[in-house]
Amino acid sequence: xxxxxxxLLVLVLLINILILGTHRTTVAIRAMAAQGVILxxxxxxxxxxxxxxxxxxxxxxxxxxxxxxWLLLGALKKIDFGEDxxxxxxxxGNILAGAVATMLAFxxxxxxxxxxxxxxxxxxxxxxxxxxTGFIALTSRRKAINQVVGYLMLENGIFIFGxxxxxxxxxxxxxxxxxxxxxxxxxxxxxxxxxxxxxSSIDTSRMxxxxxxx
Amino acid sequence: MLxxxxxxxxxxxxxxxxxxxxxxxxxxxxxVVASLHxxxxxxxxxxPLPEYLSAxxxxxxxxxxxxxxxxxxxxxxxxxxxxxxKYRMERDNRVLCMGLQVCLSAMTLATVSHHMxxxxxxxxxxxxxxAPLVYFNRNAxxxxxxxxxxxxxxxxxxxxxxxxxxLAYSMVVTGLSPTLVLEVLQGQAPHLPPAWxxxxxxxxxxxxxxxxxxxxxxxxxxxxxxxxxxLVGAMLAGGLANCGLLGLIRIYQIxxxxxxxxxxxxxxxxxxxxxxxxxxxxxxxxxxxxxxLAYSSVEHMGLFAVAxxxxxxxxxxxxxxxxxxxxxxxVLFLSAGNIHRAFASKNRESARGALRRAPWTGAMFLAxxxxxxxxxxxxxxxxxxxxxxxxxxxxxxxxxxxxxxLLMVAFLGMSLTVVPVVFGDPPKNRERTRFSxxxxxxxxxxxLLVILGxxxxxxxxxxxxxxxxxAALLEVAR
Numbered sequence: 001x002x003x004x005x006x007x008l009l010v011l012v013l014l015i016n017i018l019i020l021g022t023h024r025t026t027v028a029i030r031a032m033a034a035q036g037v038i039l040x041x042x043x044x045x046x047x048x049x050x051x052x053x054x055x056x057x058x059x060x061x062x063x064x065x066x067x068x069x070w071l072l073l074g075a076l077k078k079i080d081f082g083e084d085x086x087x088x089x090x091x092x093g094n095i096l097a098g099a100v101a102t103m104l105a106f107x108x109x110x111x112x113x114x115x116x117x118x119x120x121x122x123x124x125x126x127x128x129x130x131x132x133t134g135f136i137a138l139t140s141r142r143k144a145i146n147q148v149v150g151y152l153m154l155e156n157g158i159f160i161f162g163x164x165x166x167x168x169x170x171x172x173x174x175x176x177x178x179x180x181x182x183x184x185x186x187x188x189x190x191x192x193x194x195x196x197x198x199x200s201s202i203d204t205s206r207m208x209x210x211x212x213x214x
Numbered sequence: 215m216l217x218x219x220x221x222x223x224x225x226x227x228x229x230x231x232x233x234x235x236x237x238x239x240x241x242x243x244x245x246v247v248a249s250l251h252x253x254x255x256x257x258x259x260x261x262p263l264p265e266y267l268s269a270x271x272x273x274x275x276x277x278x279x280x281x282x283x284x285x286x287x288x289x290x291x292x293x294x295x296x297x298x299x300k301y302r303m304e305r306d307n308r309v310l311c312m313g314l315q316v317c318l319s320a321m322t323l324a325t326v327s328h329h330m331x332x333x334x335x336x337x338x339x340x341x342x343x344x345a346p347l348v349y350f351n352r353n354a355x356x357x358x359x360x361x362x363x364x365x366x367x368x369x370x371x372x373x374x375x376x377x378x379x380x381l382a383y384s385m386v387v388t389g390l391s392p393t394l395v396l397e398v399l400q401g402q403a404p405h406l407p408p409a410w411x412x413x414x415x416x417x418x419x420x421x422x423x424x425x426x427x428x429x430x431x432x433x434x435x436x437x438x439x440x441x442x443x444x445l446v447g448a449m450l451a452g453g454l455a456n457c458g459l460l461g462l463i464r465i466y467q468i469x470x471x472x473x474x475x476x477x478x479x480x481x482x483x484x485x486x487x488x489x490x491x492x493x494x495x496x497x498x499x500x501x502x503x504x505x506x507l508a509y510s511s512v513e514h515m516g517l518f519a520v521a522x523x524x525x526x527x528x529x530x531x532x533x534x535x536x537x538x539x540x541x542x543x544x545v546l547f548l549s550a551g552n553i554h555r556a557f558a559s560k561n562r563e564s565a566r567g568a569l570r571r572a573p574w575t576g577a578m579f580l581a582x583x584x585x586x587x588x589x590x591x592x593x594x595x596x597x598x599x600x601x602x603x604x605x606x607x608x609x610x611x612x613x614x615x616x617x618x619x620l621l622m623v624a625f626l627g628m629s630l631t632v633v634p635v636v637f638g639d640p641p642k643n644r645e646r647t648r649f650s651x652x653x654x655x656x657x658x659x660x661x662l663l664v665i666l667g668x669x670x671x672x673x674x675x676x677x678x679x680x681x682x683x684x685a686a687l688l689e690v691a692r
Contacts, residue, residue, distance in 0.1 A: 041557055113407055115387045131376070138369065142443055144361065151368060158376045164381050168392040169432065173331030180338045187345050197355045207358040210437040212496065 005045045008038050009126040012160070013102060016133040019149060020092050020098040028149045029072045039159055043166050052171060060159075063178050066153065068185050075189040085203055088140040097140075098133045105129035119192055123163055130157030144192045144202040148185065155181055160187025181204030216293050216325050217265050217273065220281075223250050224319040226539075231311040240311050241299045247315055248285075248292035251322075255285040259680070268396050274682035275672070277325040277535055281410045282680075283540040284321045286665070288314075288451045290658035297654035298445060301555055310317035311445075314562040317449065318344040324457050330378050331462060331617075334371070337425065337457045341367045344454060348442045358557040359434075359441035366434040367424060374421025374461065377414045381468075386408035396464055411469060415478060418465045419485065425458030425510075426486055426515040429492035432444045436496075436597050436617055437630045439508035440560075444551020447504060451511045451547060452540035459518055459536070462557045466522055467688060482523030483613055487620075489516030494620045501551050501562045506631050507543070510586060514539045518618060521601045522688075525607050529685040531600030536593035537669070540586075541662045543580035548659040553635065555649040562631050566638030574656045576636045578663060583632045585666050587625040592663075593670040609654045 016037045019028045040061035043053040081203030087094055095136050105128035114124060132156055162169065227247035234240045258265065261277050266272040273281070283470045291314070299307050300375075320339035321502045341364075348359040378394065384406045385399075386393040393399065403411065424431040493513035500506040514535070521532035550560065552575040557565035565630035568576030585592035598621070605614030669677065 083660060113387060114411060115383075115389075138365075147365060151365065151372070154369070157370055160377065161376065161383075162378050164386065165379060165392060168382065168386070170329075170331065171396075173329075173335065173394070176331075176335040177338075180335060180342065183342050184338075184364075187342055187366075188364055191345070191357065191364060193348070194349070194352075194357050195361060198357050205363065207354075207361065209355050210358055210362075210440065212436075 006122045007040055008042060008045070009122040009160070012038055015128055016102070016130055017095055017098050018155060019153060020094040020133060020137055021089060024072065025076055025143065025145055025149075028086075028146060029069050031077070032072075032152055033065055033069035033148050035153070035156055036059060036068070037155055040065055042160075042163055043121050046163060047166060053166060055171060056166065056174060059175060059178055063182055064152075067182060071185055071189050072145060072148065075192050078193055079145075079202055085142045087142060094136065094140055097136050099131035101136060102129040105132055120138055123160060127157050127161035127163075130154070130160060132157075142203050142205045144188075144204050145174070147158070147204065148192070151188075152185070154213055188197060215265075216254055216261075217267055218321075219325075220251060220254045220258065220321050220322045221507050221532060222570060223247055223398065224315040224322070224399070228312045228315040228319070229363070231308060236428060237303060237307055238300070239322060240307060241296045242297050242501035244311060244314065245289075247318070248289040248610070251318065252285050252289050255281055258430070259676075263474035266313075267326075269397070271326050272328060273326050274328075274687060275680055276460075276463060276533075276687050279454060279536060279684045281308065281322065281325040281678055283456065283537050284318070284325065284453055286662070287448065287540055288318050290548065291448050292664050294375055294445055294548050294658040297652050298443070298551060301649065302443075305350065305352070309351055310443075312448065313343045313347045314446075315469075317453065321453055321474030324360070324460055328396040330381065330396065330399070330464065333461060334375055334378055337374075337422070337461055338371050340457050341371060341425065344446070344450060347446045348438050348450075350443050350446065350658065351441060351630060354399050354439040357539055359437035359497065362434040363438040366431070368636075370421045370424025370431060372421070373424075374418050374448055377417030377421055377570075380410055380414035380417060384414065385474065390403070390627055394680050396467065399468045400471055403468050404473070406472070408415075408472065408474050410473065411472065412650045415465055415469050416481070419462065419481065422441055422458040422465075426455050427458075427489075428515055428519060429489040431654055432492070433511045435512060436505040436508040439511065439547075440505040442504075444504070444547045444549075444554060446542045447507065451507065451543040455511055455515055456536065456540060459515065462522070463688065466594035470688075471523070477525045478600065479525060480520045483610075484523075486521075486523060487613065487616055489513070489519065490617060490620045490624070491516075493626065494623040497624045500627065500631055503553065503560050503562065503565065503631060503635060504547075505548060506628060507546050510546075510624070510628065513621070514586075517598070517601065517621075520613065521604075522603070524604050524610060525688065526610060528604035528608070529688045530686075531597045533684045534600060534673075534682045535594060535597035538592070538597045539668065541666050542564045542592070542594055544588040544662045545578060545659045545666070546586060548655075548662075549579040549582060551578060552649070552651070552655055555646060557641075557644070558647050559644075561656070562634050562638075563646060564641055566634050567640035571640050572651050574651050574660070578653040578659050580632065580636045581663055582626060582659070584625060585663065587628065591670045592666045594666075596670055597671075 043056045106125040109125035134154030264273040320336045324336035382392040427435040493509045496509045521528040554560045556572045559565045
C-alpha cells in the first residue's frame with residue numbers, strides 16, 4: 001500500500017467534482033474515462049503484479065477506460081441536440097453538494113470500524129465520496145446520458161471499495177460484475193438513442209406521460 | 215447434470231430463436247423449452263438427495279420452491295406467447311423470445327446459487343434481459359417506462375453489490391478470510407461485527423427491495439408493468455420480483471443467526487407495512503388495470519417483507535404465498551393482456567364488460583382478482599391466513615391488524631376497477647378489435663387458476679413437505 005495510490009485517489013475525487021461542474025457532456029464522458037484508467041491502475045499499485053490483479057487491471061482499463069466511454073460518445077453523436085440543460089440546483093449548487101458529500105464521506109469513514117491495515121488509507125473515504133457524488137450527479141442531471149455518467153461514477157465508487165477485497169473476491173464474480181456493467185451501459189445506450197428519436201431531446205424531465213392521475 | 219441442463223437449455227433456446235428468421239415460427243421454441251425445463255425441474259425436485267454441484271451451486275428447499283414457481287409460470291407464459299404474438303406480427307419478436315429465455319436461465323441460476331456474488335450476478339442478468347421486453351411496444355410511453363426501470367433497478371442492484379462487499383469486508387475486519395458462500399457466512403455470522411452486518415443488510419434490503427418493488431423504491435414498477443405486454447408483466451411480477459425476494463431471503467438467512475435479530479425483524483416489518491400502505495392508497499382510484507396489478511405486486515411484496523420480519527409460523531405462510539402470489543399474478547397479467555387486446559385499451563373507462571366481449575377472459579380476470587385478494591378456495595387464502603395467524607400468535611397483534619385492514623382497503627380499491635372492467639357495458643362507439651379468444655390465450659391462465667384452486671383446497675403431501683422444509687431453513691435462524 002503506497003503513496004502513489006493515495007495520490008491517484010485524490011485525482012479521482014477531483015474528477016468527481018469536475019464531472020459535477022462541467023456543462024459539456026463530452027468532457028464529462030472523457031473525465032469518466034480518465035477515472036476508469038486510474039481505477040484500472042489501482043489494483044496493481046495496491047497489490048503486487050500477479051495474474052489475478054493483472055487480469056482485473058486489463059479488464060477495467062478496457063471496459064471503463066475505453067469501451068464504455070466509446071459507447072457513450074457514440075450514443076451522444078447520434079443524439080446531440082446541442083441542448084444545454086441546467087441540472088437541478090445549477091452547476092455551482094452541484095459542485096457545492098459534491099464538496100459537502102466529500103467532506104461527509106471523510107468524516108463518516110473516520111467513524112467506521114475498519115481493519116487496522118486499512119485505517120490510514122484513502123480508499124474508504126474516496127469510495128464513499130465517489131458513491132455519494134455519483135448519486136448526486138445521477139439525480140440532479142436532466143439529460144439521460146449524464147444520468148448514465150452519474151451511475152458510472154457510483155459504480156466506480158463501489159469498485160474503489162472493492163479494492164479492499166481484491167485478493168479475496170473470486171475473479172469470476174468481479175469479471176461477471178464488469179460484464180454486467182458493460183451490458184447494462186450498452187442497453188442504456190440503446191434506450192438513450194430511442195429517447196432521442198422519440199422525443200427529439202434527451203431531457204428526461206420531458207418524459208411525464210406516466211404518472212398517477214388524480 | 216440436471217442443474218446444468220436447466221440453465222443451458224433456455225440459453226440454447228435463446229440461440230435458436232436468434233437464428234430463426236421467421237417471425238411466426240420463432241415463438242414455437244418457447245413452449246418446447248418451457249416443457250423441457252418443467253420436466254427437468256420435476257426430476258430435480260423428485261430426487262431424494264438434491265444435486266450438489268459445489269458449495270456455490272446446489273439446490274436447497276428454498277431454491278426448489280422458487281424454481282418450481284418460476285418454471286410453472288414460465289410454461290404458462292410460453293404457451294400463451296405463441297398465440298399472443300400472432301396478434302403482434304407487425305413487431306419483430308426476436309428480442310422478446312430471446313429475453314424471456316435468457317431470463318429463465320438466469321432465474322434458474324439464481325435459485326441454485328449459494329454464493330452471494332453469483333446470486334447477485336444472476337439477479338442483475340434478469341434485470342438486463344427484461345429491459346428490451348418492457349420496450350416491446352416501441353412508443354413514447356414505453357421508452358419512458360424502460361428508462362425508469364433500467365436506471366432505478368441498476369441503481370438498486372449497484373447498492374446491493376455494495377452490500378455484498380460490506381458483508382465480505384465484515385469478515386476481513388474480524389480477521390477471517392472472506393468468503394461469500396451462504397452456508398459459511400451463516401456459520402460465522404454471530405462473530406461478525408454487527409455494525410458492518412447491519413449496514414450490509416440495509417444496503418441489500420434497499421437494493422433487492424428495489425427489484426422487488428418495496429416502497430419507496432417502487433416508483434418504476436407501475437410504469438414498467440403498465441407499459442409492458444401482459445406476458446412480460448407476468449414474468450416481471452411473478453419472476454423478477456421474486457428474484458429480488460430470493461436475494462433478500464438469502465441475506466436474511468445470514469443476519470437472523472445473530473443476536474441483533476430484532477433489529478432486522480423490525481426493519482423488515484416496518485418496510486413491509488409501509489409498502490402495503492402505499493400500495494393500498496394507490497390501488498383506490500387506479501383506472502389502469504395493469505398499473506393496478508403493479509400496485510398489487512407492491513402490496514404482496516410488502517406482505518412478504520412483513521412475513522420475513524415476523525418469522526416463525528409466518529415463514530410457512532410466506533413460502534406458500536410465494537407459489538400463490540406468483541401464479542395468481544400470472545393469471546391476472548395474462549388475462550389483462552387479453553383484455554388489453556380485446557378493447558385496445560387497459561383503462562377501465564374504455565375496457566368495460568369483459569364478460570361479454572371475452573367471457574373466458576373476463577371470468578378469469580375476476581377469479582384471479584378474488585384469488586389474489588385472498589378469497590377461498592384459492593391458495594393465497596391459506597397463505598395469507600397463515601401469516602395473519604402467526605402475527606397474532608407471535609405477539610404482534612398490531613402488525614396483524616394493520617395488515618388485515620390494509621389488505622381490506624386494497625381489496626375494495628381493486629374491486630372498484632375490476633367490477634366495471636368485468637361486468638360493465640362494453641362501450642358502443644369504439645371500433646371492434648379483431649381479437650378473439652383462442653384456446654392458447656385462455657388455457658394457460660386457466661391452468662394456473664385451476665392449480666391455485668386445487669392446491670388451495672388440498673395441498674399435495676410432497677409440496678406440503680417442501681414448503682415446510684423451506685420454511686424450516688429460514689427458521690433455523692433462531
